[in-house]
Amino acid sequence: METPDEVSSTTSPQPATHMKRELGLYASFAVAFGFVSIATGIFTAYGAVLNTSGPRGIWAWPITVVGQTMVALIFGALAARIPISGYAYQWVSRLANPILGWLTGWVSFAFLVIVVVAVDYTIAATILPELFGYVPTAANCWVITSLVMLLQAILVAVSTKLTNKANEIAVTVQIIGMIGLTILLFVVGAILGRLDFATLFAAAPVAEASHWDFGGLTNAGPFPLAFLLGAFTIVGFESAANLAEETKNPERVIPRAMVQAVIALGVLGMLFLIAVTSLAGDTTELAKSPTPVATVITSVLGPIVGKSLLVLVVVSIFSCGLVITLSGTRLIWAMSRDERFPAWQLLRKVSRNRHTPLAATVGYFLVTQGILAIFSGTSDALFVLFSAATLLPAIIYAGTVLLYIVKRKSLPASKGFTLGKWEIPVLILASIWLIYELLIFRDVSFEQPRMYVGIMFAIGVAYLVYLVATRGRKGLSMPDMQDVDKAFDEDTVSEAQ
Template structure:
């Protein structure tokens, strides 16, 4: 594969995966229903928590800039078996989150935009077509894929900034802005609003953290394209942090504008597209439709980046002979410089997951809940790895936490423990079941690997060998040197 991605391309990958237009549009209605307008104040806390995680990921990416991110870090710094489990959890996350993201177009945006009634069947069909187009682009060319994503991200930034400014200006001129709405709880009762909940239930305000926890994920996708990025040890940490900060600030301003302009939050909670409803009421139907078009572009970009990241993870694990069907999936097309087989496999698997969830009641909630739980597990495992191994990490090639290391670790740990505790609520039973099923499937294959190869057969190449392989490769627009895989005699 070619090393051709620069800083903006890397930033666009992180920004496109996170995609506030996608995340806020998808989850704002659920937060209004569970936590009321006051729930938006969970957003800055979630952003701060995810920023500390991004800092830790940046410190690791600067030391081991290899495709596969957390899978590679855990395998090389801790234990190859734990590394495989981390890779499998990351795979389970990527194949469900792309379904959750693309299903939003079919279930909520397209019906509002084109005026038809969504059904399980037509939502399934539209989602499948969107995912097919994304897979074709990823197979066709990494450069073309990233160019499409860069254009989409630029449109999203300009569009979100423009709409946010318009909302504040028009709202102020017409006198529709009411800042008191930012602190209301309706349709949720004010009594017991701040309760943390019990053993199997979560209070209203803690549920509001799902808005930020679902949206501000995927910034690490930039690290999954490390072998296609110029100067990745410096570029990738910077791109991840810039994406989280930019998205956090812009997202908070947008949430304040939409919520302060909501005429009736109880009625708004019943809308299938509450964000579009507010914007249409304030700026008119033309701008409302324009927002929906912007959301479609943002969601498509988000799904495209997820597909790109997912194929790289499958390819990275297959290169190490650790993924089912690795003999085929490790190949890179000599003409297109893309892992075609890994992309096809990712597409087929996501289609199977779509078929399973498409006819599930509250399919969108189940999908985005699963897509929030899994990255929380990945972030917690990676943060724990950093805490344990921080004194024995390889030398940094571009970024360190320096004197902020301990405060970052403490804040990240507190945030992740709190976030994971939210999923004890009974409403997350189906997402927890998905995680258990995927882990059971992975456990069977891991057992097969251990039986057929033994623990030594899963050993990763020494870091010195990896460093030499990268040092011997040309920096710009050249294929990386071959890397030894886990099976003796193979390359």
């Protein structure tokens, strides 16, 4: 029997309840910006890139920005046509078939439950040790990360409005803080005479020979590995589309928010990378540091100013994890609403008073805690986590772009955003970029991330077989395309009454 505080759907695939449309353009931009979070990505992956590709690896960043902008444009075109929570899961289910749609949703779930661990682990492994002067260990990183994830889950469960307000503030702090930090590094570095732009093109600690090679069948060359920095950082912009049912005028707002976030983050991130790298000094020595970016900041700006700015970085990273948690719970809820997720009977419920998917939030938190427990004991936990969190979105993006290519002529009309005459060039550039990105993961160093993807995919296939066996293929069907707008018009009227 349901409690008075909860309601659930009696028919599928109609929404379990109505969520309030209270997000505007800046809130949507903040969701996309907060998920991407250059502070998170650069602080997490810069050390790995320094060791595999050298300082000149930062020049892979602008190429990645262009590639991900093309992907964001395609996602925007889809979001303008099917503005429903669950983004790629919903799009593939409706435009291709429910089986592929379910698999896309499951891969998205596998991504969202590991990327939050990678993001929050960054606080414990790279920022707090520099702030408080302690040595990061598997045990203290585990405890700190677990507590950070708990706080994020509580905020998401309590109130969507409060969560987005906290994220808007954090994103504003991140924008101001990262701009201020970048300017300060350039100014103080120039005054101290420490800026050395020649470092931007240096290879050490990586050997100069074969630096630009693409690599072999089972290994990627030094420079191709540098693309991981941007590929890990500039993902999650599509999280704005995952809150479509809580966004005002989503057909216009969400595409703009995603593209603006990618471009803004790309420019700011490149300037920050140039500042940090030109102040790196002995890059061979810096590569030995477990917290290279934090080390550069505190050495240039001094312990007081440097550590104060690192506090802003912690806020930015927390905001990133918060948005990921918000997005992950919405995906679980959307799939459970359609009766297509394990324990959907419980996870589709929404608090009547708080208008949040409380059960889905708890479920998401428990899964992420399990993943944290599995990976936190490995010696290179951060590398494995961020690698897996880069491979999975690349798979999702590639599948969604392929879907758009196949179905673009049969898409419903959009009232908000279209690619127009730029559609073909955008598709070509996005396809080239995603193929290149996926080929990087043939490297043997990604064996554990590939194993995680394989295990999660196997679990998903097993559950899908169970769904098909118990319901048949028709039991997984989604609403017809022409019914989508009608359903949401009815939702809006119902909510207003």
